Amino acid sequence: MSLFRAVRTPLSTSSLLCQGLRSVTGFGAGDAADHKVVPVEEARRFAEECLKSVGAKETHASQMAELLVSADSRGHYSHGMNRLEMYVRDIQQGSTRVDAEPELERSTSSTALVNGNQCLGATVGQFSMDLAIQKAKESGVGWVAAHGSNHYGIAGWYALRACDQGLMGLSFTNTSPLQVPTRGRECVLGTNPIALAAPGNNGDSFVLDMATSTTAIGKVELCKRKDSKIPNGWGVAENGQETNDPNQVLGKGGLMPLGGTEVSGGYKGYGLAMMVEVFCGILSGSHYGTGIRKWIGQHDVPANLGQCFIAVDPNCFAPGFADRMQALMSYCRDMEPAEGAENVMVAGDPERHHLKEVERLGGVSYHDNLVSAMAKLSAELSVPAMQPKA
CATH class of the missing domain: 3.30.1370.60 (Malate/L-lactate/L-sulpholactate dehydrogenase, NADPH binding domain)
Incomplete structure (x- = not known):
């Protein structure tokens, strides 16, 4: 998420919700009633076990889990646990390999090419x-x-x-x-x-x-779910012209x-x-x-x-x-x-503030929808569900 965001026209409350501001729409934002706090170690455990259940090596699963929970802890919920199922599907369908390691192809004293x-x-x-x-x-x-x-x-x-x-x-x-x-x-x-x-x-x-x-594509998707318009400057329709309709952006338009x-x-x-x-x-x-x-x-x-x-x-x-x-x-x-x-x-200050909030809460605050989605994934993979704090 960029640190500063300029909006050229006044926005309705529903449009403001679509800006993806951490205090409004992040998976870890909002009322405590519709969120669950999950200890960092528990979130990491869950992500790692899900990846290992579909064949990922322990070291690879640990690296991916560490990154996902770090993203959530820093407030980048679009790139944290929200992405776990995508990585699982890529492994299940063979586009991500679990039987290989990165390798060095070319190297000089200061450069390298990695496969x-x-x-x-x-x-x-x-x-x-x-x-x-x-x-x-x-x-x-x-x-x-x-x-x-x-x-x-x-x-x-x-x-x-x-x-x-x-x-x-x-x-x-x-x-x-x-x-x-x-x-x-x-x-x-x-x-x-x-x-x-x-x-x-x-x-x-x-x-x-x-x-x-x-903006990120996920924020346009959020506006579509809320049946809200997107701000100016976010996307174009099929004809290449700016639009405030998220359906046009997600259809044949683009960011x-x-x-x-x-x-x-x-x-x-x-x-x-x-x-x-x-x-x-x-x-x-x-x-x-x-x-x-x-x-x-x-x-x-x-x-x-x-x-x-x-x-x-x-x-x-x-x-x-x-x-x-x-x-x-x-x-x-x-x-x-x-x-x-x-x-x-x-740049970096919002993430530092979010890390302090995670420390204060004793874990990462996830929206109930995300917790439910992870529960379904755990059942599918026969992995112990992610356990929020009592």
């Missing part, structure tokens, strides 16, 4: 980012491109692996085509996220994790690039999405653009996603990186906010 061999995305991503970190520690920069990967969850999870070791971390992935280029009418690019994590002082950090489309229409700068989001595709699909030799399988109904088709992982040692450049990073973040946080606005934040 993910269609393993779980978290397994490919962790292998690749850890390789980038190793190279950055040895030569200052590590740049790793991977092909043969799958949906890898939140991009920021990989960038943070580098940041936790005092490095700058960057992570990118291509995705199923959901985004229509500026002036176009066909979905060509994915939501193609960008993540950057940069260390400040005393464990503080700048953590940008954003899609290059204006708009970050920025919306051309006049409001959507061509910049389109350019960023293309940049991610260059880093991922074009550089790695994976599927790209319309060659990637569709988002819905193709679990039996290998995704062969392309991904890019970069680690940079700031100590190879001007001294005092963390101090300057901290000073910039502090200046923004401490500045006087706009009239009627709350405090100014920097």
Whole structure:
């Protein structure tokens, strides 16, 4: 979720619900009466056992479970437990392999090409980012491109692996085509996220994790379920023109690039999405653009996603990186906010607040609908159900 979101026209309450703000519509938001708090370890246990039940190796299942629960704990519910069933189906239908490991195909002192061999995305991503970190520690920069990967969850999870070791971390992935280029009418690019994590002082950090489309497809689906209109700038109809009807977007239309229409700068989001595709699909030799399988109904088709992982040692450049990073973040946080606005934040602050809330509650707050869906999955897989706190 992007940290800042501009809406050009006043919205009704129902439209505001569709913006996906954590305090309103996230699986972990809303009234306590329709939510259950699940301890982090229990959520992780459940996800891991579900994946192992369909054949995933214990290490691979553990990596994927850790990522899913981390996403939920950080407030990115669209990429947490909500995605577990998708990973299960991919394994069941053979598009995700459980009998392989990522492997190094080409390597130099600072670059590498990885073949993910269609393993779980978290397994490919962790292998690749850890390789980038190793190279950055040895030569200052590590740049790793991977092909043969799958949906890898939140991009920021990989960038943070580098940041936790005092490095700058960057992570990118291509995705199923959901985004229509500026002036176009066909979905060509994915939501193609960008993540950057940069260390400040005393464990503080700048953590940008954003899609290059204006919104996620799941938020359009939410508006459809609520029979609500979507805000301007979210999507286009079959003719390529902006629409407020989620059914047109989900039918033969598509998402708009970050920025919306051309006049409001959507061509910049389109350019960023293309940049991610260059880093991922074009550089790695994976599927790209319309060659990637569709988002819905193709679990039996290998995704062969392309991904890019970069680690940079700031100590190879001007001294005092963390101090300057901290000073910039502090200046923004401490500045006087706009009239009627709350405090100014920097990328990563909403996630930090959410992590504190998880700690306060003693677990992740899941909507009853999600808990029910996971109960059905547990019954199907003969896995002990996820147990909320009493």
